[in-house]
Amino acid sequence: GARPPLSVPTDNAMEGGAQQSSLWEPPEQDGGPGERDGGEGPPELRRSQPLFIHGSSRQLPQEEPRASSLPSIPNPFPELCSPSNSPILSSPALGQGPPREGTSHVVKVFGEDGACRSLEASAGTTARQLCESLVRRTRALHDHSWALVELHQHLALERCLEDHESVVEVQSSWAPGADSRFVFRKNFAKYELFKSSALLFPEVMVSSCLEANKSMAHSELIQNFLNSGSCPEVQGFLHLREAGRKVWKRFHFSLRRSGLYYSTKGTSKDPRHLQYFADLTESNIYYVTQGKKLYGTPTEFGFCIKPHKVRSGVKGLKLLCSEDEQSRSCWMAAFRLFKYGMQLYRNYQQAQARLSQPPWIGPTPLRSVSDNALVAMDFSGCTGRVIENPNEVLTVALEEAQAWRKKTTHRYSLPAACHSSPLSAAIHRTQPWFHGRISREDTQQLIGRQGLVDGVFLVRESQRNPKGFVLSLCHLQRIKHYLILPSEEEGRLYFTMDDGQTRFADLIQLVEFHQINRGILPCKLRHYCTCVAL
Numbered sequence: 453g454a455r456p457p458l459s460v461p462t463d464n465a466m467e468g469g470a471q472q473s474s475l476w477e478p479p480e481q482d483g484g485p486g487e488r489d490g491g492e493g494p495p496e497l498r499r500s501q502p503l504f505i506h507g508s509s510r511q512l513p514q515e516e517p518r519a520s521s522l523p524s525i526p527n528p529f530p531e532l533c534s535p536s537n538s539p540i541l542s543s544p545a546l547g548q549g550p551p552r553e554g555t556s557h558v559v560k561v562f563g564e565d566g567a568c569r570s571l572e573a574s575a576g577t578t579a580r581q582l583c584e585s586l587v588r589r590t591r592a593l594h595d596h597s598w599a600l601v602e603l604h605q606h607l608a609l610e611r612c613l614e615d616h617e618s619v620v621e622v623q624s625s626w627a628p629g630a631d632s633r634f635v636f637r638k639n640f641a642k643y644e645l646f647k648s649s650a651l652l653f654p655e656v657m658v659s660s661c662l663e664a665n666k667s668m669a670h671s672e673l674i675q676n677f678l679n680s681g682s683c684p685e686v687q688g689f690l691h692l693r694e695a696g697r698k699v700w701k702r703f704h705f706s707l708r709r710s711g712l713y714y715s716t717k718g719t720s721k722d723p724r725h726l727q728y729f730a731d732l733t734e735s736n737i738y739y740v741t742q743g744k745k746l747y748g749t750p751t752e753f754g755f756c757i758k759p760h761k762v763r764s765g766v767k768g769l770k771l772l773c774s775e776d777e778q779s780r781s782c783w784m785a786a787f788r789l790f791k792y793g794m795q796l797y798r799n800y801q802q803a804q805a806r807l808s809q810p811p812w813i814g815p816t817p818l819r820s821v822s823d824n825a826l827v828a829m830d831f832s833g834c835t836g837r838v839i840e841n842p843n844e845v846l847t848v849a850l851e852e853a854q855a856w857r858k859k860t861t862h863r864y865s866l867p868a869a870c871h872s873s874p875l876s877a878a879i880h881r882t883q884p885w886f887h888g889r890i891s892r893e894d895t896q897q898l899i900g901r902q903g904l905v906d907g908v909f910l911v912r913e914s915q916r917n918p919k920g921f922v923l924s925l926c927h928l929q930r931i932k933h934y935l936i937l938p939s940e941e942e943g944r945l946y947f948t949m950d951d952g953q954t955r956f957a958d959l960i961q962l963v964e965f966h967q968i969n970r971g972i973l974p975c976k977l978r979h980y981c982t983c984v985a986l
Contacts, residue, residue: 557620561586561600561634561986564898569986573619580615580799586636590984596803597903597979599639606631607766608746609738609756612639614792615799627764636986640979641903643800645785648906649674657782658684681794683707686786690714691750691773698748700773705729707786712757730770735759737787740771749773753780757787777904777929880911880921880959885980889913895924896931898981904929907978911936911959921959923949927974934973936962 559573559582569589573582579600587594602622603610613622619634626632645652650671655662658674661684665673677684686707691700692714703714706721712732717725738756743749754773762768774780788796828839828848839845880886890898890912899908904926914920914935921936934949936959946955947962950972956962967977 557623559619559623559634561636563986564635564637564901564983565985567986575618575620577619578615579613579617579619580802582619583636586986590986592982592984596807597638597640597642599637599642601635601637601639602632603635604630604632604738607756607769608740608742609758610635610741611736611738612642614788614796615803616795625760625763630764636984638902638979638982640905640908641781643803644903644905645788646678646797646800649678652785653684653686653782654778657686657688657779660685660687678789678797681789681797683786683789683793685709686782688779688783689775690783693747693749693771693773696767700748700750705772707783707790730757731759732757732787732790734761735770737784737791739784740773743771743773747771751775753777755780755784781904781929883911883960883963884982885910885963886959887912887981887983889915891915892922892924892933895922895933898983899924899926899931902981903979904931905979906975908981909977909979910981911963921947923962923973925973925975925977932974 556572556574559571559577560568561571561582562568569586571582571585583598583600584594586592587598592598600613600619601610602613613619623634653674655670658670661673661677662668662670668676674684688705689702690705692703693700703716704719705712705714706726707713712729713726714729715721715725716727720726735757738758740747740749740754740756743752743754747754749771751773753776754771756772757770759768759770772783774783828845830837830839830848839848881888887895887898887910890910892915895910895912899910902908906927908926910924912922912924914922917935917937919938923934923936925932925934936947936949938945938947939952939955940946946952946957947959948955949962954971956965963977965971966973970976
């Protein structure tokens with residue numbers, strides 16, 4: 453009563469005539485007919501004859517495949533049976549699957565000046581590792597404010613990648629042909645969440661948490677949330693763009709542990725009036741840079757929730773708009789905490805540890821190859837010599853430092869009565885905080901991109917006064933501009949911002965003074981805006 457194995461006749465191209473093969477034996481993935489027959493090369497290809505398989509209504513018994521003494525027919529298309537190994541079905545460029553481990557990928561990074569640099573990165577390269585590599589290549593000052601920004605120019609969306617995110621994985625999620633890129637620039641607001649948490653989460657937006665914990669102060673409550681890696685319940689009014697229309701309506705939103713909701717009836721928190729809005733764990737949050745032009749936002753403080761499944765186009769984007777920058781910053785910080793939780797706090801701790809670590813210690817040296825090849829030289833005699841004694845090297849370095857201090861002491865006092873030297877009038881052009889003839893609008897955009905944090909500043913030439921300069925400073929998420937005027941008295945040139953009450957020999961002395969003293973400014977100068985050339 454055992455049913456014989458079902459077999460099919462083969463064509464005469466196979467050796468041995470009409471061979472038989474059990475349909476239950478898995479096909480071999482390696483070796484073609486030439487390898488199986490032991491021939492020196494592949495056999496001559498002939499046109500195959502159509503095979504006729506007798507249909508049967510009975511199902512084949514579920515049993516283990518039988519061993520066959522006859523060789524099996526190799527599978528000519530193994531990639532169709534194993535999609536994970538198929539270069540067609542799982543190409544990272546098409547975004548159909550995660551990038552392969554162990555393979556290198558080309559990542560293009562742009563600077564703020566539009567210059568591009570191509571880097572080779574593995575599938576596990578994080579945004580922090582790529583930033584550190586770019587810092588070494590550009591010889592920039594190493595700190596944790598450097599960031600990699602994902603920019604979708606056709607949608608006017610941008611976001612700062614978190615330190616732990618995979619750069620290759622983010623790049624593979626882009627739609628083919630889309631105008632998307634990575635930009636390397638400063639972001640001073642990246643970890644402001646853990647530095648000025650009480651200011652970032654105003655009491656009016658976390659009032660429900662304060663009511664539930666009346667015994668705790670506002671700052672203490674927010675700090676407890678941050679230390680535990682959890683997000684406080686945030687609430688407030690936002691403008692929502694209706695799907696498929698350019699109409700904006702104002703709703704009261706609430707960010708809870710279960711997700712983001714909005715109320716269909718005023719500020720009611722009744723479950724009957726709460727509508728689930730978005731799954732933040734499967735989405736990314738972006739700033740909208742040209743909201744009024746592209747989306748008709750009521751204000752300039754727009755942001756967007758972009759689900760991972762939305763790869764291109766406006767359809768599927770959840771566009772929101774807040775009343776002011778403080779409200780938008782609060783929502784964006786809350787979304788980051790909601791999605792990443794404790795991982796965000798670990799990123800901040802690791803960044804702080806890197807700052808306290810000397811640059812010559814660590815798994816990734818911060819000195820370039822050319823710096824390591826430098827040696828100490830002595831040119832005091834007729835011919836130069838290499839200083840090999842470490843104690844002598846230290847003594848020479850201290851002597852040069854003392855001599856340099858003596859040369860530069862004149863900068864901290866007004867020069868003597870003489871004509872102003874062209875060097876003191878133009879020495880500021882070598883400083884990274886000086887941006888030349890940049891307009892007021894471009895200044896506000898640059899500071900806004902690098903973070904609306906107290907103390908972010910730059911110095912530029914005045915457009916109204918051809919001999920004057922402007923100090924642009926961010927305070928309380930607003931950018932203020934202070935006019936610096938040069939003046940000459942009894943042959944002495946000086947710069948002032950308060951009609952001569954406080955005088956400075958040059959712009960460098962002015963900036964260094966206000967980095968230590970507030971003076972007439974609302975806050976000290978903390979971070980200067982800079983652009984590096986890739």
